[in-house]
Amino acid sequence: MSTVLEQYRDIAARVAAAAQACGRAPGDVELLSVSKTFPASAIRELYEAGVRRFGENRVAELAEKAAVLPSDIEWHLIGQLQSNKVRKAVQLASVIHSVDSLPLLERIDRIAGEENRHPVVLLEVNVSGEASKSGCTPEALCSLAETAVKCRNLEFRGLMTMAPAGAQEAELERVFRGLTGLRDGLEERLHCSLPLLSMGMSGDFETAIRCGSTLVRIGSAIFGRRN
Numbered sequence: 001m002s003t004v005l006e007q008y009r010d011i012a013a014r015v016a017a018a019a020q021a022c023g024r025a026p027g028d029v030e031l032l033s034v035s036k037t038f039p040a041s042a043i044r045e046l047y048e049a050g051v052r053r054f055g056e057n058r059v060a061e062l063a064e065k066a067a068v069l070p071s072d073i074e075w076h077l078i079g080q081l082q083s084n085k086v087r088k089a090v091q092l093a094s095v096i097h098s099v100d101s102l103p104l105l106e107r108i109d110r111i112a113g114e115e116n117r118h119p120v121v122l123l124e125v126n127v128s129g130e131a132s133k134s135g136c137t138p139e140a141l142c143s144l145a146e147t148a149v150k151c152r153n154l155e156f157r158g159l160m161t162m163a164p165a166g167a168q169e170a171e172l173e174r175v176f177r178g179l180t181g182l183r184d185g186l187e188e189r190l191h192c193s194l195p196l197l198s199m200g201m202s203g204d205f206e207t208a209i210r211c212g213s214t215l216v217r218i219g220s221a222i223f224g225r226r227n
């Protein structure tokens with residue numbers, strides 16, 4: 001059996017190779033290790049090898065782990081965020097990937113001001129149109145982004161999406177290229193720079209990179225199967 005560190009190194013090499021294969025620099029794509037459901041000890045194994053960027057999908061679980069792990073970890077919140085968890089999220093997370101409504105966006109901005117924090121925020125888009133998915137519709141994105149660029153206590157840096165589980169290659173490409181196209185449209189319309197495209201997970205990250213991903217969120221391929 002490979003260790004978590006060996007699996008991390010294998011994935012990091014595949015991420016760099018996928019970037020190079022489409023003419024991008026190997027360091028162009030950030031790797032986020034998604035540690036949800038795995039214990040702090042698994043995170044520590046990677047931390048000791050120099051990894052600092054970890055993703056969690058629940059605020060309570062992130063808080064539990066942050067309390068027992070070094071303070072220089074850069075935590076990313078990638079799951080749906082309830083309004084009553086915003087303060088804790090803002091206190092702990094450097095990047096919030098999953099902002100998909102105006103009330104949530106405005107609440108993060110207000111509380112970030114109160115907490116004297118400055119989180120990076122991504123808007124999550126439901127590109128696939130799957131009913132079960134979180135994320136705003138592509139139609140709602142523009143007005144959300146217009147507000148996001150004006151928020152003073154957060155840094156709106158890009159978009160995030162999830163492809164349907166088990167999707168075929170053509171559907172993956174439609175979703176990932178769709179997000180890249182939405183980003184390009186916003187940059188032009190709002191005259192802003194949105195360099196972060198958070199897309200790609202264990203099963204589809206190579207396709208996502210080919211379609212422009214700059215940040216892949218990898219859980220099971222690094223830490224193993226979740227129960």
Ligand SMILES: *Cc1c(COP(=O)(O)O)cnc(C)c1O
Pocket residue numbers: 034036057078079162201202203217218219220221
């Ligand atoms: C769990 C999760 C991931 C990682 O999924 P894997 O398939 O285990 O790589 C990525 N993004 C989000 C939003 C998740 O909740």
